[in-house]
Amino acid sequence: MTDDFKPNMNAYLPLRDVVFNTLREAILRGDLQPGERLMELQLASKLGVSRTPIREAIRMLEQEGLAVTMPRKGAEVAKMTLKAMEDVLEIRGALDEFASQLACERITEEQLVRLEARKQDFEASLKTGDVKLIAEADVNFHDVIYEATGNPKLVSLLNNLREQIYRYRVEYIKKAENHPILIKEHEAIYQSLLKRDEKEARLSIREHVENQATAVKEVIVRQE
Amino acid sequence: MTDDFKPNMNAYLPLRDVVFNTLREAILRGDLQPGERLMELQLASKLGVSRTPIREAIRMLEQEGLAVTMPRKGAEVAKMTLKAMEDVLEIRGALDEFASQLACERITEEQLVRLEARKQDFEASLKTGDVKLIAEADVNFHDVIYEATGNPKLVSLLNNLREQIYRYRVEYIKKAENHPILIKEHEAIYQSLLKRDEKEARLSIREHVENQATAVKEVIVRQE
DNA sequence: ATAATGAATATTGTATACATAATACAACAT
DNA sequence: ATGTTGTATTATGTATACAATATTCATTAT
Numbered sequence: 189m190t191d192d193f194k195p196n197m198n199a200y201l202p203l204r205d206v207v208f209n210t211l212r213e214a215i216l217r218g219d220l221q222p223g224e225r226l227m228e229l230q231l232a233s234k235l236g237v238s239r240t241p242i243r244e245a246i247r248m249l250e251q252e253g254l255a256v257t258m259p260r261k262g263a264e265v266a267k268m269t270l271k272a273m274e275d276v277l278e279i280r281g282a283l284d285e286f287a288s289q290l291a292c293e294r295i296t297e298e299q300l301v302r303l304e305a306r307k308q309d310f311e312a313s314l315k316t317g318d319v320k321l322i323a324e325a326d327v328n329f330h331d332v333i334y335e336a337t338g339n340p341k342l343v344s345l346l347n348n349l350r351e352q353i354y355r356y357r358v359e360y361i362k363k364a365e366n367h368p369i370l371i372k373e374h375e376a377i378y379q380s381l382l383k384r385d386e387k388e389a390r391l392s393i394r395e396h397v398e399n400q401a402t403a404v405k406e407v408i409v410r411q412e
Numbered sequence: 413m414t415d416d417f418k419p420n421m422n423a424y425l426p427l428r429d430v431v432f433n434t435l436r437e438a439i440l441r442g443d444l445q446p447g448e449r450l451m452e453l454q455l456a457s458k459l460g461v462s463r464t465p466i467r468e469a470i471r472m473l474e475q476e477g478l479a480v481t482m483p484r485k486g487a488e489v490a491k492m493t494l495k496a497m498e499d500v501l502e503i504r505g506a507l508d509e510f511a512s513q514l515a516c517e518r519i520t521e522e523q524l525v526r527l528e529a530r531k532q533d534f535e536a537s538l539k540t541g542d543v544k545l546i547a548e549a550d551v552n553f554h555d556v557i558y559e560a561t562g563n564p565k566l567v568s569l570l571n572n573l574r575e576q577i578y579r580y581r582v583e584y585i586k587k588a589e590n591h592p593i594l595i596k597e598h599e600a601i602y603q604s605l606l607k608r609d610e611k612e613a614r615l616s617i618r619e620h621v622e623n624q625a626t627a628v629k630e631v632i633v634r635q636e
Numbered sequence: 637a638t639a640a641t642g643a644a645t646a647t648t649g650t651a652t653a654c655a656t657a658a659t660a661c662a663a664c665a666t
Numbered sequence: 667a668t669g670t671t672g673t674a675t676t677a678t679g680t681a682t683a684c685a686a687t688a689t690t691c692a693t694t695a696t
Contacts, residue, residue: 202483204471227646239682240464240680247468247475259649260426260648278514278563282506283506428649453676462651465650467678467679
């Protein structure tokens with residue numbers, strides 16, 4: 189048999205994964221707000237499945253830091269205290285700098301080209317004013333850098349940290365006055381990678397992260 | 413009522429957590445070997461519970477990186493490829509250095525005292541030759557540093573990374589010829605924290621981590 | 637009014653049942 | 667022997683049932 193049609197036999201996804209993705213999206217998008225209860229029966233009927241896959245999805249969200257459950261009381265969408273967010277931001281700062289350093293050593297020419305394209309996509313997205321689009325373009329830009337580390341575990345770790353932060357970052361993106369800053373910062377990051385200048389890359393990423401940190405923390409403070 | 417007897421109302425632990433802890437321990441201790449299948453029915457009967465808590469515990473192990481499941485085929489204890497381990501070690505190196513730096517800034521006098529005590533406990537444990545005891549003493553030493561960062565999220569992240577590494581590190585600890593090296597390295601780390609010398613702390617931790625990395629990678633290579 | 641009490645109800649925890657896919661293996665054909 | 671097909675068995679995926687705890691809210695006592 190000239191086996192060249194390899195049907196994508198991975199069409200199958202367990203319901204727990206479907207549910208997990210659905211809930212995760214809902215949390216990140218803000219449809220499920222921090223502190224909101226995740227009631228199994230309610231979610232089950234809403235998603236048209238039984239409680240079993242819901243429960244398993246909740247266990248997964250829990251380890252992802254997106255849900256918190258108290259025995260016998262149930263789960264709720266994780267809400268951040270200021271301290272918890274500062275802790276996350278601290279880690280994220282360190283790892284993002286580290287990732288940029290690695291990227292300087294390892295990024296390919298092809299990836300550099302893509303990085304510039306993503307940078308421009310981001311600038312274009314700002315003009316639309318569509319927050320969801322902007323957030324996505326930003327993710328895409330940074331993903332190229334993450335990918336350039338060649339370390340998939342680091343990528344998923346950084347993605348996880350980003351998840352915990354980004355849902356509190358909408359406000360920052362919304363404000364047009366911040367847009368020029370973001371453009372400049374992305375440009376600086378791009379340039380330092382182009383030059384493969386580790387020191388400069390770390391510095392430009394640090395500034396980028398710190399600016400966001402300030403904004404995110406303000407959101408949390410207002411919320412508390 | 414002079415409420416000063418606060419009965420530890422937290423005697424209750426869901427079975428999923430009991431199962432999770434049990435399996436986690438078994439994996440780390442090596443009772444469940446990398447690649448070994450985790451069959452629900454078998455585990456359920458062995459632990460005297462139903463499949464439900466087993467499944468939920470597996471979902472938790474999965475997110476912890478200790479188990480891997482393939483849809484419709486079941487879960488097995490995660491086995492490391494050399495590349496995956498290198499990736500983990502790379503992250504762990506970066507974060508451990510970062511933690512040491514933070515610890516230099518934040519460690520309290522009390523914690524410094526405890527660190528020295530743990531350092532001596534560790535040296536004592538080496539003399540017993542009891543691998544489990546040594547590993548524990550080592551964990552205790554480093555935990556003081558982690559704790560000194562004042563960042564619980566970072567602590568749990570580091571503990572998770574450690575988990576993924578330590579089960580491959582037994583051999584290294586076993587060999588008596590490595591013991592003097594470990595003692596020296598711990599001493600160097602302790603001294604740099606005592607002086608709150610961030611640069612030196614980073615360097616001494618880096619060396620410590622790198623030596624372990626070499627040993628761990630050898631174990632993986634032999635296994636493959 | 638306020639606090640305490642106790643059904644009624646809602647929600648989680650756990651076990652079990654049933655459906656479906658994966659696996660092992662025997663029987664058969666080549 | 668090798669390979670193939672079909673069947674029995676095993677294991678997972680999902681739904682449901684039952685048990686136990688939390689919560690709610692009306693009732694009662696103070």
